[in-house]
Amino acid sequence: MENLLSLFEYQFFQNALLAAILTSLLAAMTGTYIVSRKIVFISGGITHASFGGIGMAYYFGVNPFLGAVVFAISTALGIEWIATKGKVREDSAIAILWSLGMALGIIFVFLTPGYTPNLMSFLFGSILSVGTADLWILSAVLIMTTGFFILFFRPIVYTAFDPEFSKTRGVPVALVRNIMAILIALAIVLSIRTMGIILVLSLFTIPQNTAFLFSGNFKPIIFGSAIFGVTGSLIGLLVASWLNIPGGAAIIFVLTLQFLLIKGIKLLVSQKK
Template sequence: MDTIIELFQYDFFLNAFWASLFAAITCGIVGTYIVARRIVFISGGITHASFGGIGIGYFLGWNPLLGAAIFSVLSGLGIQYFTRTAKLREDSSIAIWWSLGMAIGIIFIYLSPGYAPNLMSYLFGSILTVSTTEIWIMAGLSLVLVTFFALMYRAILYVAFNEEFAKTTGLPVNLINYILISLIAVTIVMNIRVVGIILIMSLLTLPQATANLFTHDFRHMMLYSVGFAFIGSFAGLLFSFFADIPSGASIIFTLVLLFGIMKGVTLILKRQKRKHAG
């Protein structure tokens, strides 16, 4: 325990702790909407499309996350537009943007002079290298998401579970969808540094799967997801630090382990309940 306390004296570990917290808040909230709306593969398409923005960022000398954010938002809006307006099948639209982003990323990274030194941290995550500026951006995003979901909770609930009913109530469904897909895109980009492009979908779904073992209420599921995401992220951070293994993979492994433990707990509780009932 003393060793863990001592770690907080180091700025890089303190940044990693805050990154774990804000990743839990953002992915817990957005991931619950993604799972409820059953658009996990849309988030996967946006995630991989963001690689195009990283490649463009490297080529132009920008911060790669800025390029990824712009490209991800455009990809998310593009998927929505192709699906709803151009009447293209959703899986086809996702595949187009997914492939386009990956192809553009590879091309521009190849064309960039020199070597892209931090590329692996974007693919597989490196929470220990998250900067103070990125922490402040993640904090701002957390505040935006909490405020937006609090103010628009009922409208988001209608859109997530019954879009047709939401339209009959006069809600601007298309506008809400475009705002939400943009927030999803930005959330994905800001958490790439935590677990990487390859594993970000897990951070958006595993805490929700664990929360779903205990509740089916949308509001409670968001709160539980944030809690489980933080436990898994921080425990995975400690595990990666002491075992000297990649942080992104360690966090996801810990989240899977947490799901397995909670699943076992719920099964034991159900069996005990049946015995008492019998």
């Protein structure tokens, strides 16, 4: 126990803990919007499509996260445009851009001259290597997202549940959806740093579905997602340090276990009634 508590004295663990908390709070807001709109796989589509930006960035000698941001935002806006203007179903648009991004990433990584870059940190995350600059960027995006949710909470909820009715009430549905697409893209790219491309989908869905067990309303789900996300992240980091396993994977495992335990308890309680 003392060894686990001593981890809090180290800067790298403090950074990892702060990154997990900030990422969980960011995912609580954007993830609730994603789950409410029933477009869960948009996070997977944006994440995997951003791999194309990572591959191209390596090829042209640019910061890979910059390439991921550009591709993620382009993909998010592309999904919205294809689904509305291109008359293509949203899930089909996600699948098209998902596969295109992955294909471009593989091609450009293969074409990169010299040593092939190590992509493990992008695929599985590297939360213990998060630096001060990463925390500042996470904080800035979190503040920006929180501000948008506070100022435009009702339009966000309206467009998530009933966009057609929202249009009749004068809500700028396209603008709100495009801004949310950009915020989702930024949240997902920043989460790649902690969770990795393969695991990041879970961060935007598991805490939200856990919170949904207690309430079906948008605002309580956000707060519940934040609580479950932060709690799961803290326990996951401690478990990862104790068992010497990857932090991102441990966090997702704890979040899943948390959901299953709460779901099981609620089922037992309902059966006794």
